[in-house]
Amino acid sequence: MIKAISFALSGVVALLVAAGPATAGDAANGESIYKKRCKACHAIAPGKNRVGPSLFGVLDRQAGTVPKFKYSKSYIEAGEAGLTWDEEKIIEYLANPKKYMRKVTGNKKAKSKMVFKLKKEAERQDVTAYIVTIN
Numbered sequence: 001m002i003k004a005i006s007f008a009l010s011g012v013v014a015l016l017v018a019a020g021p022a023t024a025g026d027a028a029n030g031e032s033i034y035k036k037r038c039k040a041c042h043a044i045a046p047g048k049n050r051v052g053p054s055l056f057g058v059l060d061r062q063a064g065t066v067p068k069f070k071y072s073k074s075y076i077e078a079g080e081a082g083l084t085w086d087e088e089k090i091i092e093y094l095a096n097p098k099k100y101m102r103k104v105t106g107n108k109k110a111k112s113k114m115v116f117k118l119k120k121e122a123e124r125q126d127v128t129a130y131i132v133t134i135n
Contacts, residue, residue: 030129041114043056047068053071054066059132063079075101081104087128090131095118
């Protein structure tokens, strides 16, 4: 009996280790960063856009598709070409939105209305970890 339980638990642990953490960041610190640096432009409530689109439901969402938000042509094209937001993409995007859009669209003139950058990797991971909790 003990061997069976031990075997079952080792299987669960192996699955959890293989899946890995969704994001290495600290969601509590990410919430603090969001409130200081992101909240002025991005709401987290569904259907509430500000200068930037609502971040609610951003994970697994096609880029450029929040209803009632006016995106630049670059975001719409990126979404139509298959850009769907996940944690890794958000972390990379937050480092330099314009550079990221140029990379994913292949257009050297692609634009982003978001000029804000989170330069520190740990802060990008933390904010992304927070975003995961609201999605």
